[in-house]
Structures are given as structure tokens and as C-alpha cells.
Amino acid sequence: EYGGLSHCAFAQLIIKMLKLSFLTLPQKLFLASLKKPNLEFSIKPFLKLLFFTESNPDSFFSFTETEDEISLIIDTAATKLFPESSLQFAPGVWRAIEIYEGADAINASGFVDRISKPLAQEGISIIYLSTFTSDLVLVKSIFI
Numbered sequence: 001e002y003g004g005l006s007h008c009a010f011a012q013l014i015i016k017m018l019k020l021s022f023l024t025l026p027q028k029l030f031l032a033s034l035k036k037p038n039l040e041f042s043i044k045p046f047l048k049l050l051f052f053t054e055s056n057p058d059s060f061f062s063f064t065e066t067e068d069e070i071s072l073i074i075d076t077a078a079t080k081l082f083p084e085s086s087l088q089f090a091p092g093v094w095r096a097i098e099i100y101e102g103a104d105a106i107n108a109s110g111f112v113d114r115i116s117k118p119l120a121q122e123g124i125s126i127i128y129l130s131t132f133t134s135d136l137v138l139v140k141s142i143f144i
Contacts, residue, residue: 007124007139008095014118015137021100027060027075029138031090031127034070038086045081049074060096062129073127073138094127094138111135 008024015022034042049061062073072078072087073094079087099115112128115137119126127138 006141008097008141010122010124011097011115011119011126011137011139014115015097015099018114023098023100025060025096025098025136027058027096028141029060029073029075029094029096030079031092031094032072032074032079032087033090034072034082034087036068036070039070042082042086045078045083046070048081049078073129093141095141097137097139099135099137100133 012022012024034046039046046063049059050063058075059077060073060075061078064071079089116126116128119139124139129136129138
């Protein structure tokens with residue numbers, strides 16, 4: 001804790017001090033690994049999350065593929081879609097803070113450093129995701 005603040009609240013304070021617009025997303029998020037050999041048993045939930053989430057606008061799904069695995073960042077509801085023991089979960093629950101940088105954000109340099117450095121100095125690890133229109137800072141939630 002940082003003066004009574006959770007990791008998420010401390011990150012919000014840093015982002016506020018940088019005069020950036022942000023929104024803390026309500027979902028509890030989990031970091032998971034889907035090994036390629038398990039993909040055939042998990043293709044239905046994977047495709048459902050990839051293409052058919054319009055029925056749940058509050059869902060969260062992100063994936064990154066490497067040679068031997070697919071890393072997922074998923075919300076609580078998505079964890080229940082996959083067959084038991086098909087995913088390996090990293091410890092902890094994460095919260096996402098969506099940052100709106102404006103139209104010229106893609107050309108800005110040093111942006112991640114401005115956010116991550118003060119958090120790292122306090123021992124707070126983050127996962128940073130960029131989209132076309134905004135960025136997301138994921139912070140481990142110590143208070144669920």
C-alpha cells in the first residue's frame with residue numbers, strides 16, 4: 001500500500017498528475033497462457049471471445065501469439081468458457097486503466113516511460129497494452 005492506496009489507486013494518481021484522461025475499467029482481469037497443443041480443445045471459446053462479444057459490451061479479451069503459446073488477458077466470465085485445465089493462470093488479479101492520449105498519441109515518444117517509471121520506483125509492475133485509439137495500463141489488484 002502507498003499511503004493507504006491500492007496499486008490501482010496509486011496508478012490513477014500518477015496518471016492524474018500527468019494530466020491525462022483515463023477510465024478505470026470495472027472488470028477483474030486474469031493473465032493466462034494457452035499452449036498451442038491445447039488450442040484444438042479451446043477453439044470454440046477462443047473464437048467466441050474473438051468474434052462474438054457484442055452480446056456483452058463489458059467483456060475484456062486480449063491475446064498475443066508466440067511460437068508455442070497464446071497469452072490471454074481475459075475477464076472473469078471468459079475464464080469460465082475454457083475447458084478446465086486448458087489454461088495456465090499467472091497469480092493475481094489485474095485491473096485496467098484506459099488512458100486517452102488524443103489524436104497525436106501515436107507520434108508521442110516517452111509516454112510509457114512517464115507512466116511506468118514512477119510506478120516502478122514504488123515496486124508496482126504493470127502490463128502495458130496499446131490500441132489504435134487508447135492505451136491500457138494493467139495493474140495488479142491487491143484489493144479485489
